[in-house]
Amino acid sequence: MKSLATTRIGRAASAAVLAMAAGMVHASGSTMPARWQLNMGRGVTESAHNAYHAHMIALWVCVVIGVIVFGAMAYAMFKFRKSKGAVAAQWSHNTKAEVIWTVIPILILVVMAWPATQILIKQADTSNPVLTVKVTGYQWKWRYEYVDYEGKPTGVNFVSKLDADSDKTRQLKSGLDPHAVKVGEESTYLLNVDKPLVLPTGVKVRFVITADDVIHAWWVPALGWKTDAIPDIINDAWTLIEQPGTYRGQCAELCGQDHGFMPIVVEAMPKALFDQWLATQQQPAAPNATPAAPAVAAAPQG
Amino acid sequence: MATHAATDHHHADHHDDHDHKPQGFMNRWVFTTNHKDIGTLYLVFAFIMFCIGGAMSGVIRAELMSPGLQFVEPYFFNQMTTVHALVMIFGGVMPAFVGLGNWMIPLQIGAPDMALPRMNNWSFWIMPFAFTVLLCTLFLPGGAPAGGWTLYPPLSLQGGSSVAFAIFAIHMMGISSIMGAINIIATILNMRAPGMDLLKMPLFVWTWLITAFLLIAVMPVLAGAVTMLLTDKFFGTSFFNAAGGGDPVMFQHIFWFFGHPEVYIMILPAFGVVSEIIPTFARKPLFGYQAMVYATASIAFLSFIVWAHHMFTVGMPLGGELFFMYATMMIAVPTGVKVFNWVSTMWKGSMTFETPMLWAIGFVILFTIGGFSGLMLAIVPADFQYHDTYFVVAHFHYVLVTGALFSIIAAVYFWWPKWTGKMYSEKWGKFHFWWTIVFVNLLFFPQHFLGLAGMPRRIPDYNVAFADWNMVSSIGAFGMLCTPVFMFLILWHSKKHGKTATAEVWEGAHGLEWTVPSPAPHHTFTEPPVIKASMLAHGDPTH
Numbered sequence: 001m002k003s004l005a006t007t008r009i010g011r012a013a014s015a016a017v018l019a020m021a022a023g024m025v026h027a028s029g030s031t032m033p034a035r036w037q038l039n040m041g042r043g044v045t046e047s048a049h050n051a052y053h054a055h056m057i058a059l060w061v062c063v064v065i066g067v068i069v070f071g072a073m074a075y076a077m078f079k080f081r082k083s084k085g086a087v088a089a090q091w092s093h094n095t096k097a098e099v100i101w102t103v104i105p106i107l108i109l110v111v112m113a114w115p116a117t118q119i120l121i122k123q124a125d126t127s128n129p130v131l132t133v134k135v136t137g138y139q140w141k142w143r144y145e146y147v148d149y150e151g152k153p154t155g156v157n158f159v160s161k162l163d164a165d166s167d168k169t170r171q172l173k174s175g176l177d178p179h180a181v182k183v184g185e186e187s188t189y190l191l192n193v194d195k196p197l198v199l200p201t202g203v204k205v206r207f208v209i210t211a212d213d214v215i216h217a218w219w220v221p222a223l224g225w226k227t228d229a230i231p232d233i234i235n236d237a238w239t240l241i242e243q244p245g246t247y248r249g250q251c252a253e254l255c256g257q258d259h260g261f262m263p264i265v266v267e268a269m270p271k272a273l274f275d276q277w278l279a280t281q282q283q284p285a286a287p288n289a290t291p292a293a294p295a296v297a298a299a300p301q302g
Numbered sequence: 303m304a305t306h307a308a309t310d311h312h313h314a315d316h317h318d319d320h321d322h323k324p325q326g327f328m329n330r331w332v333f334t335t336n337h338k339d340i341g342t343l344y345l346v347f348a349f350i351m352f353c354i355g356g357a358m359s360g361v362i363r364a365e366l367m368s369p370g371l372q373f374v375e376p377y378f379f380n381q382m383t384t385v386h387a388l389v390m391i392f393g394g395v396m397p398a399f400v401g402l403g404n405w406m407i408p409l410q411i412g413a414p415d416m417a418l419p420r421m422n423n424w425s426f427w428i429m430p431f432a433f434t435v436l437l438c439t440l441f442l443p444g445g446a447p448a449g450g451w452t453l454y455p456p457l458s459l460q461g462g463s464s465v466a467f468a469i470f471a472i473h474m475m476g477i478s479s480i481m482g483a484i485n486i487i488a489t490i491l492n493m494r495a496p497g498m499d500l501l502k503m504p505l506f507v508w509t510w511l512i513t514a515f516l517l518i519a520v521m522p523v524l525a526g527a528v529t530m531l532l533t534d535k536f537f538g539t540s541f542f543n544a545a546g547g548g549d550p551v552m553f554q555h556i557f558w559f560f561g562h563p564e565v566y567i568m569i570l571p572a573f574g575v576v577s578e579i580i581p582t583f584a585r586k587p588l589f590g591y592q593a594m595v596y597a598t599a600s601i602a603f604l605s606f607i608v609w610a611h612h613m614f615t616v617g618m619p620l621g622g623e624l625f626f627m628y629a630t631m632m633i634a635v636p637t638g639v640k641v642f643n644w645v646s647t648m649w650k651g652s653m654t655f656e657t658p659m660l661w662a663i664g665f666v667i668l669f670t671i672g673g674f675s676g677l678m679l680a681i682v683p684a685d686f687q688y689h690d691t692y693f694v695v696a697h698f699h700y701v702l703v704t705g706a707l708f709s710i711i712a713a714v715y716f717w718w719p720k721w722t723g724k725m726y727s728e729k730w731g732k733f734h735f736w737w738t739i740v741f742v743n744l745l746f747f748p749q750h751f752l753g754l755a756g757m758p759r760r761i762p763d764y765n766v767a768f769a770d771w772n773m774v775s776s777i778g779a780f781g782m783l784c785t786p787v788f789m790f791l792i793l794w795h796s797k798k799h800g801k802t803a804t805a806e807v808w809e810g811a812h813g814l815e816w817t818v819p820s821p822a823p824h825h826t827f828t829e830p831p832v833i834k835a836s837m838l839a840h841g842d843p844t845h
Contacts, residue, residue: 033767037755040687047686055684055754062674069641070667076648077655077663082585088652088810092587092840101642102635109631112681117624119683124620170371170763178369179766187766189369214457215550217615217690221756225686228616230551231456232544235617252615252690252758254450256457257377260761 031222031247032186041221044247044268045239048224050119057115061108123225126238129206133197137209137216137229137251140258144197147208149278156281162261163192170261191248196265200274201241209235214256220249220266228253241268323824332427335419336824337404342721343426344401345714351393351433352707353786358386363745363779369766379762380448381440387451388468391568392475393433395702398710399571400425400482403510406717407486409815409822410504410839412495412831417488425481432474439464450760452561453528455542455553459535466536469528476521483517486510495814497833501592504813504839508595509574512602516563516570519606524560527553551616558609566605569701570598572669572709573640576662578813578839579716580644583659584651585810590643591840597636597643604633614685623682630680634673641670656808657731661712664739665705672700675750690760693753699746711789718793719807723821724800726792734788737781745778813839 031041042052080086134145134157141161146154162170166189169176181189199205209218211229219226222245227237241247249264269277324330334340361382365373374382404422408415416422439446444462447453459465490511494503503511530541531553540546542553573594581588588594610618610626618626644666653659675697679685688694711734719725748771753759757768764772803820817837818826831837 033755033757033765035767036751036770037767038751040754041756047683051683051687054681055678055687058678058681058684062677066670066674069645069670073645073648073663073667076645076651077653080584080648080651080653082652082654086650086652088585089650090587091650092589092591092647094589094646097642097646098590098593098639102639105635105638109634113628113631116627116681116683120620120623120627123683123686172371172375174370176370178763189765190763191765214460215454219690219758221687226615226689230616233549233551233617249756250758250761254380254454254457254760256460257375257380257448259380260376260758260763 031245032191043222043224044242044245045223046242047123047239048222050123051224054116054119058112061112065108123238126206126236128204129238130203131200132206132208133199135207135209135218135229137211137213137218137255137262139213139256140251140262142197142218142262142264146278146281154278154282156278158195158281160193160195160197160265162190162263163188163194166190166192166263167261188248190261191250191263191265193263193265196246196267198267198269198274198277199239199241200271201244201268203271204238204240206236206238209237215253216251216255216262217253218249218264219252220247220264222247222249223266226252241266244269333423335415335423337408337416337419337422338721338822338824340416340422340426341401341403341405344397344404344429347426347429348394348398348401348710349786349790351389351397354437355386355389355394356783356786358382358389359779360783362386363776365762366764366772367776368773369764369769371763374762376762377448378445380450380760381446383760384447384449384451385436385440388436388447388472389433390702391451391564392472393429395568395706395710396475396479397429399510399513399568399706400479402506402575402710402713402717403482403486403571405721406815407489407507407510408493409720409818409826410507410813411490411493411498412814412827412833413489413493414825414827416485417493418485421481422485425478425485428474428478432471432478435467435474436471439467442467452554452557453531454557455531455534455550458531466532469532472528473525476525479517480521483514483521486514487518490514495827495830495833498814498838501595502838502840504574505577505588505591505594505598506571506574509570509572509577509598512598513567513570516567516602516605520560520563520567523556524564527556527560530556551613554613554616555610558612559606561612562609563602563605565698565701566601568706569669570602572665572706573598575709575713575716576644576665579658579662579712580647580666581839582716582808582810582812583656583662584648584653586647586651588643588840589646589649590639593639594643597639600636601633604629604636608633611680611685614682615689627680627682631677634677637673641666641673654809656715657726657728657735658712658716660732660735661708661715664735665708665712668700668704668708668742672697672705675700688753690758691753692749692757692759695759696746696749696753699749703746704742714789714793716808717815718796719803720815720818720820720822722797722800723803723819724796725803726796726800730788730792730795734785734792737788738785741778741781741785743778745775745782748772748774748778812837 031044040052040055042049130150132148134147136143141159143159145157165181168174169178169181178189179187183192209227209229211231213231216229217226218229223239225237227235245268247266251259251262331339361374365379442464444464447461447464447468449458449461490507533539534541534543540548542548542550544550577588577594608626608630610622611630614623679688679697715731752768752771757764805819806816807820814831814837
């Protein structure tokens with residue numbers, strides 16, 4: 001897709017096309033939003049690549065149609081002006097043209113719908129996960145429970161909420177500079193948490209997603225999808241992360257005053273490291289921890 | 303220029319027509335049953351609401367201008383986004399189109415007035431009370447509704463007494479809309495002058511007829527949905543509470559069964575306006591008149607079977623997602639037909655670019671951009687990323703601001719000389735247009751980028767990576783805040799000092815409304831006009 005886009009850049013005349021394509025190249029390789037970013041990131045899962053490709057196909061179809069339609073309009077506006085002596089024709093009908101511009105869009109739509117359908121079918125299959133994580137949205141934090149790993153309950157669960165640094169800075173008229181909130185070189189203002197969700201790379205992870213109070217939506221752009229977290233309803237989704245890294249996202253469904261302040265951080269690491277991490281998490285937990293009723297451990301309201 | 307210099311002789315001829323207006327403010331405006339005066343009331347009301355809703359967007363964009371919270375608490379920010387939407391949709395766009403319909407439908411079909419003039423009065427006068435109720439919630443303890451205009455439970459039920467006020471206000475708006483729609487249907491089906499066959503009606507009348515049916519179909523659905531919210535909140539029912547046997551997702555299905563046709567309620571009359579303006583200034587008949595009518599009807603039909611594309615992330619089964627994706631993509635076909643027909647109307651025309659034409663062309667281009675992003679949003683795998691981001695915000699502001707609102711402004715400039723008998727200043731009208739084009743695109747185009755980069759909608763604060771485009775967007779917003787002032791001054795100046803308009807106003811004008819004097823007398827077509835083919839906006843559509 002990148003090479004396709006770069007060869008097209010040379011040919012495309014419109015500045016908007018250039019800007020879009022430039023953003024596309026710019027965004028690739030980074031999973032953090034970048035300053036002046038123009039296009040969707042490519043992400044680190046097959047779902048994210050699929051979303052990106054579906055997006056680019058749709059975008060280019062729109063750009064091509066736009067160039068043709070707006071080009072015809074521009075030509076008409078310069079050519080058929082009264083001030084240039086244009087005399088108006090009086091026809092108002094052309095059956096052949098009308099049939100053509102009804103049928104061709106239908107064909108284009110079929111071409112667009114086909115790959116989208118394939119992707120969706122693939123994405124709907126949440127079977128055979130190695131790890132199942134239950135995600136529960138609260139006003140305004142997330143709980144993660146490692147319900148099942150390689151066929152065994154793990155007993156690991158914790159709450160993940162906005163980091164203290166961002167939280168101090170985001171208070172009204174705090175006087176603190178959001179640019180100063182950093183992890184290493186990354187500006188993580190409002191995109192960092194006290195305790196990230198740790199996931200293994202290279203294995204299928206299934207999420208069961210719900211909420212405790214109002215509707216939230218769990219979204220990490222690099223994983224390629226978002227799913228609503230709805231009280232008393234359980235949705236599921238899956239991911240298979242290709243490369244280790246830190247992937248940041250946010251709640252994507254209005255959930256009250258601190259909707260903008262409940263980020264999501266996924267720390268993806270190779271399976272061996274993940275196994276180690278999981279073992280350390282299991283140590284301090286009492287051996288009789290019951291994963292079925294973890295919500296009792298911490299009050300949902302903060 | 304297509305405008306005709308008017309003569310005093312013309313003016314004097316029709317002076318007598320002004321004599322039958324009711325005297326006194328109360329009689330003229332409060333007790334009025336005159337379609338023109340009620341149309342004016344609707345338009346003035348819509349203008350005030352656009353200013354109020356615009357001020358709220360000013361608060362939103364000021365807070366979003368840079369990262370960190372500078373001006374308002376997040377909860378107040380949420381009140382602003384919620385009430386901004388409700389005011390703009392129900393108080394701005396919809397009443398503006400009803401006002402245009404009131405003014406123009408009887409004039410365009412040769413009817414003396416609306417079919418049900420007293421109900422017409424009531425339809426309008428409910429609105430100021432409905433919005434007083436809605437806006438007063440801003441001053442209640444606990445503030446205005448803050449759960450988004452879509453009112454999704456359980457969040458919307460967390461509000462205080464504002465829930466009851468907002469729902470009552472929505473019921474009143476719904477009653478007003480339904481009465482307005484009944485009136486429009488009754489007028490169009492019963493009061494056309496002899497010879498004004500259905501397939502000879504101006505496109506604006508056609509689009510309003512179809513819109514009115516949409517309104518009657520879906521406003522009761524909204525009323526039902528919000529009534530169930532009300533009883534869930536105050537009377538212990540569990541329609542949308544899963545713990546009590548209900549379903550929070552069911553609210554979304556019901557809401558969007560109303561909400562999607564609602565989108566077309568706000569855009570179909572815009573299609574009608576543009577279909578009147580482009581042929582006028584291209585001096586060429588509208589291309590594919592019948593196709594335009596059928597396309598409008600197809601869009602209206604499709605609007606009932608695409609609602610769940612607003613809900614692709616709620617966890618629908620695969621079959622549901624595929625159905626709603628395909629159905630949504632189908633809308634591109636009749637919408638494409640419309641755009642192609644407008645371009646074909648311009649093709650080999652003899653165009654001039656007076657202010658209404660500029661706004662109409664701006665509409666076609668920018669609405670089409672909004673249509674493109676709509677097509678992209680229909681692609682479910684991509685929508686999993688776009689959903690509830692600024693990409694969606696950019697999309698619906700392109701169709702609603704540069705779509706619906708542009709057409710309203712185009713219509714006002716187009717018919718203003720007919721309403722007032724005065725020309726506006728072309729120079730300042732064009733200035734208004736070009737200023738708006740620059741700032742509206744600065745305002746909304748970067749929001750596509752923000753959404754694609756990952757900025758969710760309805761957040762008061764964001765990561766610093768989003769700061770740059772947000773700054774650009776806010777600058778655009780502040781430029782846009784000037785535009786109602788420009789428009790007010792241009793129209794005020796026209797009313798006071800404008801040149802007198804002719805009856806025809808525009809060189810290429812066709813249609814019954816241009817056969818009556820300017821300003822249109824208080825009572826027109828008290829006897830049905832004898833219609834000649836040359837008087838019709840779209841001639842004989844059968845050839």
